[in-house]
Amino acid sequence: MIKCPLKKPRWERRKDARPQELLAAALDLFVERGFAATRLDDVAARAGVSKGTLYLYFANKEELFKAVVRENVLPALGEAEDTVGSFEGSTADLFREIVFGWWDRIGHSKVSGISKLMLAESNNFPEVAEFYRDEVIARADAMIASLLERGIRRGEFRPIDVQHATSVLCAPMLMLMLSQHSFNCQVHPVSPQQYLETFVELFLNGLRRDAASQ
Amino acid sequence: MIKCPLKKPRWERRKDARPQELLAAALDLFVERGFAATRLDDVAARAGVSKGTLYLYFANKEELFKAVVRENVLPALGEAEDTVGSFEGSTADLFREIVFGWWDRIGHSKVSGISKLMLAESNNFPEVAEFYRDEVIARADAMIASLLERGIRRGEFRPIDVQHATSVLCAPMLMLMLSQHSFNCQVHPVSPQQYLETFVELFLNGLRRDAASQ
Amino acid sequence: MIKCPLKKPRWERRKDARPQELLAAALDLFVERGFAATRLDDVAARAGVSKGTLYLYFANKEELFKAVVRENVLPALGEAEDTVGSFEGSTADLFREIVFGWWDRIGHSKVSGISKLMLAESNNFPEVAEFYRDEVIARADAMIASLLERGIRRGEFRPIDVQHATSVLCAPMLMLMLSQHSFNCQVHPVSPQQYLETFVELFLNGLRRDAASQ
Amino acid sequence: MIKCPLKKPRWERRKDARPQELLAAALDLFVERGFAATRLDDVAARAGVSKGTLYLYFANKEELFKAVVRENVLPALGEAEDTVGSFEGSTADLFREIVFGWWDRIGHSKVSGISKLMLAESNNFPEVAEFYRDEVIARADAMIASLLERGIRRGEFRPIDVQHATSVLCAPMLMLMLSQHSFNCQVHPVSPQQYLETFVELFLNGLRRDAASQ
DNA sequence: AATGAATGAGTCTTCATTCAT
DNA sequence: CATGAATGAAGACTCATTCAT
Known part of the structure; x- marks a missing residue:
């Protein structure tokens, strides 16, 4: 089941990229609307994932925000x-x-x-x-x-x-x-x-x- | 409900003061919490009136805020x-x-x-x-x-x-x-x-x- | 504005009866399904009111339950x-x-x-x-x-x-x-x-x- | 991955023990929290496997519970x-x-x-x-x-x-x-x-x- | 004029289950 | 066999606004 070793399978690539994608989407929306007015639904949608996925990477809205700060x-x-x-x-x-x-x-x-x-x-x-x-x-x-x-x-x-x-x-x-x-x-x-x-x-x-x- | 024409009955005098009381309460809370996070419930409570009364004087939250700006x-x-x-x-x-x-x-x-x-x-x-x-x-x-x-x-x-x-x-x-x-x-x-x-x-x-x- | 003193207006009657109606509905459902499995939506629906109304009378699910115990x-x-x-x-x-x-x-x-x-x-x-x-x-x-x-x-x-x-x-x-x-x-x-x-x-x-x- | 035929490789021995480990973990958590409140995540974590693995051995939560009863x-x-x-x-x-x-x-x-x-x-x-x-x-x-x-x-x-x-x-x-x-x-x-x-x-x-x- | 009960759409968070790898 | 990323439906709770009284 050896795939092309030069290119990670799409699925796993996504996993590695996910946090960045989510943080990018979150930054956009936090900046645009503020903390309270940003809906996690929208963050997820902008990152192209479902709401639940967000919670795989960040425990809650506050932790997501902190991660945005740490990253940026x-x-x-x-x-x-x-x-x-x-x-x-x-x-x-x-x-x-x-x-x-x-x-x-x-x-x-x-x-x-x-x-x-x-x-x-x-x-x-x-x-x-x-x-x-x-x-x-x-x-x-x-x-x-x-x-x-x-x-x-x-x-x-x-x-x-x-x-x-x-x-x-x-x-x-x-x-x-x-x-x-x-x-x-x-x-x-x-x-x-x-x-x-x-x-x-x-x-x-x-x-x-x-x-x-x- | 006969009114003394020389002296407004108490509740009517209150009526005149109401907008000021409401604006004062609104200023307090808007400043403390921001626009979105301020609950009209709390504004009414701080002014000592019921929530419905707010709507007698201001069409909605935005108009209340504008009035606060105009006043202050x-x-x-x-x-x-x-x-x-x-x-x-x-x-x-x-x-x-x-x-x-x-x-x-x-x-x-x-x-x-x-x-x-x-x-x-x-x-x-x-x-x-x-x-x-x-x-x-x-x-x-x-x-x-x-x-x-x-x-x-x-x-x-x-x-x-x-x-x-x-x-x-x-x-x-x-x-x-x-x-x-x-x-x-x-x-x-x-x-x-x-x-x-x-x-x-x-x-x-x-x-x-x-x-x-x- | 004197109404028939023998008969409270329907609307006010409801207000007085509401807590009892809600507690009765809550008792039914708590007993039937347990605490965690009882949805407040269902309690409200059984009492014939909306979800929000529940929160006018009880601060949260736990307080609702305590009230049921106190009442019954x-x-x-x-x-x-x-x-x-x-x-x-x-x-x-x-x-x-x-x-x-x-x-x-x-x-x-x-x-x-x-x-x-x-x-x-x-x-x-x-x-x-x-x-x-x-x-x-x-x-x-x-x-x-x-x-x-x-x-x-x-x-x-x-x-x-x-x-x-x-x-x-x-x-x-x-x-x-x-x-x-x-x-x-x-x-x-x-x-x-x-x-x-x-x-x-x-x-x-x-x-x-x-x-x-x- | 050459296997000694006399002695099952470790991971295969694990395979035999898996159901027992899962059932033990499930018993612990079911007893501690009840059926509905037990998360399969936690069962898997306590057994040291991934969530998906549970579904290799038990069709769903109810079957897992039945197996716990049968076992114990x-x-x-x-x-x-x-x-x-x-x-x-x-x-x-x-x-x-x-x-x-x-x-x-x-x-x-x-x-x-x-x-x-x-x-x-x-x-x-x-x-x-x-x-x-x-x-x-x-x-x-x-x-x-x-x-x-x-x-x-x-x-x-x-x-x-x-x-x-x-x-x-x-x-x-x-x-x-x-x-x-x-x-x-x-x-x-x-x-x-x-x-x-x-x-x-x-x-x-x-x-x-x-x-x-x- | 004043009340405050009622509403219901909206938001965060959880978790059983699936499936590509 | 085993993984764990992804899903999405579900549920507690909030609050601006309405309206019968």
Whole structure:
């Protein structure tokens, strides 16, 4: 009963691919509709399987969501942490690298919708919220904070309240993600690229006329 | 059932107060749980009336929500517009005035939760989203844009891409509102006051060391 | 708006009667099929209401079941306790009174099916089991035990291990109830009346003081 | 995959043992949870095989259950029948022999849980019920009846309604089995041994010919 | 004006059974 | 023989909305 050894039988291939297919379908729908409003029926249908199949791979809706986060968010976060840890140029360049790298990897993709979802529904799903806070938010904050500290330590940035500056700094990036997934993207009909450049430049230089005269 | 014409009977006086009581209860719950997750049962219970009574005043859940927005958001927005239109000092001072005035009136109150709700659920409730986009977002954006233009026109701010800068500028304020109502407020354990001061100063001056040397 | 005061409006009458109607339907089905196998849909349908209506009166399946027990079992138990407490004749007569009274009130009715259900499913529904053990079994056991003690105290019964005798004594009554609701009542095609008389006579002969003297 | 012809390869030996392993696992779970509440997944897992394997040996859940009964109940029943048929001592001794023998073989083991299960769920699974009634209950009843008849025929017991006495007599034994598997065994915290001695003594005193002479 | 009982479509989750490999 | 992925029907529970009173 030896089949072509180069090509796994269709059925077994499916098994290996299933989790990915399901996670992809789940990401689509979670981002589009939010956590509570996403029906597992629809996730299954989009992945081309029956409702029951979902439960072969994920114990319940919350675990499915966590798996989506693990699959899509955590790897990119890890890379950004590595970048901050090993970058050799100026902190302004590192800042640009992080902002635009994040945009390429996460911001402009569906994955950014997960931020919206969590902000929106964290209060209604405390266990999911806890997971996300510990695994994503805490790490992202720490990464940005260490970037600011690097700039200050090297004399590139002025001494500043790191904790609050971190929050302020994350805000425009978060908002850009959110606006991608709200109001059918029509809220701020902005060009993300220009938005980010404006943001980076504003933060590095401030608004004041004389501040730009350097 | 003879009514004293000089003095409304008690139940009729209640009638006048009813909408306010219902709107207050609705605001509480919408902010706490979001639009979809708020049960009209609970709204009625919190207002101390029966479920059916809600439908005497509001055609359905969406109309109730719109009424909440009209009651709580639009007046404050009008005041801010007036301030921008009639302010006489420096634009930096106007900026501070708007930011901290907004914080006092909206940001630190329950009303800020409406922003979270709309960002989160606009895609699932298109009609509500349209209403909010037209009545709130468009006006707020226009107000901030006119503030930036004032600064540029008067030579206080450098020439800048107003549209994108508006978005960038709104982001930290929006995020502060969102974080008040997400993750049980534990995400960024920031002091709003300090956060806003960091924000205003950063935007006015930028991050760079030499930018602060003015 | 005064209606005929002698006759409640149909709609309101229903409201008052609803819990009873629902409990009656629930008793029927619980007894017929057991706890787990009873579908709330069917209970509602048998009571002539929709599924949702059930939840207006009972928080969930377990609470519905507890209400059935409270409605149908506890009152009869209270009466039996009163009888044991206040009976004035011989203990043999009291025994007969309890056995046949229990048969009239509980044993031969649908209510006896509840015993079957609890024996069968107690392990799968620990919370229900606890309720039943505390509210029903413990009280019934105490009642029988006090009956035996009365007989011994008065010299009518020989001294005997009361605790175990209580269990032995309850067994035939329980089994008669169980057999009424198992195997479509075809297991022991016994006449309950004769079964009980055989039982009472056997036990009284076994219990009598002089019976031990052989 | 060269096989030693003298010694079955391990997996083939397993094959022979499979049905026993499956039946043992099934007995455990049926007794613990009942028929409907037992998941075939769990049976397979406990036996260390996959779910599909179960269906190689048993057509469906009901056939699996019947096989459990055939394996565990019928042999002991046959032995008891033999004992009644060939016993040579007094009927009181035979009674004790049957009661305590049954306790050793069945009553105190997991197998007794099958009685509970059948009483509980016979109505929901008519085909299984029919099988059990014909193969187990009818035979057990006949055996006890013949024991009573033996006692009467030999003048050891008073004449008595055999059919009903059989039912009464079986009740405490059945109840003891049931109580072993209900309410986490906490209902009647009885010592089985003492319970049975109380029972035997009570009944023999009630049955004895001279006991009727009062 | 106010009530609140009633509805029923909708959603997550479970599990016996099948069948391609 | 053995596997285990897949199915889909079924059931508990929710909640916006209606309407008789």
